[in-house]
Amino acid sequence: MDRRSHNGRYNTNRISISSSSGGGGSGSGNGSETAVSATSIRPLDLPILDSLEMLTLLGPLQDSLSYLLLNRIPMLRTLWIAFGDSTVPTFFPSSCDDNNSNNNNSLPQTLRDGCPNLVDLIVEGSISDNHLAWMLAKASARGWRTLIFKSENNILGLESVYAILEHAASTLETIRFGNSGPSFQSHHVQELLCTASNLVRFVGLVGDRTEEKDVELKVEEVFGGGPGGRRNLKNENWACLALEEFRCKITGIPRPDVKTRTNGRPLTDHPLHSDTLYTLEDSYRIQRQVYTQLGRLYKLKYLSLGSDCFYTDKSRYDIDKFLRAEREREGQYYSTTFVQAGFQDECLSMTLASGLELMGGLKELRMLEVSGMRIAGEFWEESEEKKWIKTAWPKVELVCSSGSRRECGAYWKQFGY
Template structure:
């Protein structure tokens, strides 16, 4: 074959199918993509949309958001699938939304946005109304929503009934929901997701650095019809379970001051109903029911309160309480039981090895050594 025929039959990069372009672009980081768009006009036409597919914006102060940035986002809004916003100080979400408020911008602002991560910094007082407005920006369906906070956060991101009203229109497609909450009960918001998001793979509701976060009420969830049976990560406390088996003193007080009132029969019945509910999630790889709080980043006063902030109204995670109902969770790789009042003995340890051989069981640093022997 001569050189002329080789040149005539050769296929250029631009002739490759769009699917192949996408596969190649997915392997490149933002820096590499930025180089690709500089190669030629044809390469720019191919790679430009992938360069703007995932946008991460971090500023020191939320007031650093400017119109030049918004103009860039507006010019490339049709390419943006995921957006990450973070600021060390200030109300990151409110400041961002204020820049998008001029009526000259079309709605929805981001036609294909389906993933967002909002990271609150210090002095962030974002409201539920602002969060709802942000969720309205997309013309697509939300697949991933992550609400995080930093060690500097004092107030956190508010996700309430208005935000849930918007997200509820997207639950058929939602796959990931992570929420660092400084509230107590989840006010039925997380429960609503469990009952309306069939594609949900990850549910994480934890406390931020200065609180213990939200929780699910055991008495309420047992009567719910969960639809997210493909859930792979479940990270949320389950509370309000009577634990009359806790008889030790808690600090200088008797257990009665911290334990939910109820008989042993009521406790075991409720626990077995909760276990039965969790047993439906046969795809679980991570099950974290423990208290998620970083005591090492808190003040000495709060650290001293750790004894009183344990979970005394949680699952006992013993065979006597119905643990065997979870033997079908064969995919588990991590079970977090930190700072829970659990009584793991030799028979529970043997059960873990038999039924969850590939799972790491995390009990917390202050767990009594005799339970691990």
């Protein structure tokens, strides 16, 4: 179907471009999206697409066609790009620096000049850290509003992380890490929360965390005692008061009240569980600081502080096989002494005694997830905490997997703990 208007321009607001000649020729059927094969377009046939707002690029693409297209979509707001090994070299100069004369023909500069309204970026595939950093720093003239990293590879390195903090923090509204978050360390999280005043969604939990380590925020980065980042932002209030969705582990909280792992093995080898180093009041003091910080986020609707370590649906998964995979990958991120398998023993206890009522002002809260966390069992029974939650957050849905402790215990027995 021809979607051209009377003036010879296309009346579509979404388009998908791929190099495959077999799968891209039909529209979505609702008049809102057009799929086109790159090999079917001649340069002279391509008009100005002044209604196009979303573009999906699936490489490898013809170099000339790619740049021709990107110079004809001035209203583009959202770019979903899947990088491949043969795509990146044609899109980037050999040297990503401001003095390279080839930069004017690079993908970031072409997007900046040809798509001045670009604010949303979704990245898949394989791309080097310096190339991704170049995209993040240069491609958006207005500043990034949305950054989503869907790649199964850990594509975020330190250069990319610094590009986010330096070039996107002031405009960023949504950031989702997928399986690309390990390089976004705790002090980076703290810096972003303290500087991104427009942030609405921060998603650092991926649900299935067997591929990559979840993004986490350590309390020592927030309230002192840790190594710190590029800026001294400890004890600073978070600037993201518009935050509606926060999915991130908050770890490093002393829990002298927790003495064993989920399978019963002692935790006495871990300093955060030592009652000679920390008293219960020490734990409560730190937890109250965390509750106070969270309690300032009055627009918060979705709060996820933990997720399951792995799937527990035995009807769909081979648990033994899954446990072996978890064991192999887990060793990449944690020492055998302190390894946690994603299960949190150094977390908020979510009790009134520890300061839970300090989050009572979150009247917009709709979902609270504490799966895979060591919280009091009575939290989910008819306890004072449960009664308080029903009163303070009458619309909230509590999410906690009943299988977490059982399955984690089984896992650690296989691992020798």
